[in-house]
Amino acid sequence: MQDTKLPIYAKRALVVAGIITIMPALTSAQTPPDTGDNTxxxxxxxxxxxxGDGRIRHELLINNRYDxxxxxxxxxxxxxxxVTDNYIEYWDDTGFTADGEFIDDVLYHGGMVLYRQE
Structure with a gap:
């Protein structure tokens, strides 16, 4: 059996408004530590x-956690x-990962469009 290793950066594609953006993604070995600080x-x-319909509410907390x-x-x-520049990566406590992008103060995440709530 051949030992295959992921490259340091895997690539992910994000499609927003018909534009495909290829960006580096962290591998699981590079996931940030859960420090619980206020970074x-x-x-x-x-x-x-x-x-827009208020059904999904996504809170980004100051300690690098989300709810x-x-x-x-x-x-x-x-x-x-x-968050790296306008790109966001998520590591859910149940084990799945997701990502998104902030464009003009709008969050595009998992096929959803989320707006900042004041």
């Missing part, structure tokens, strides 16, 4: 992001996140 306290993307509510189900998904 994001002054970051402009911290806060609540909500879909996502869906409908009446509070804390439907929770985990860690890391």
């Amino acid at each position: 994001m306290a002054d970051h402009p993307y911290v806060g609540m992001w909500v879909t 996502e509510a869906r409908g009446e189900r509070e804390s439907a998904y929770q985990g860690r996140y890391q």
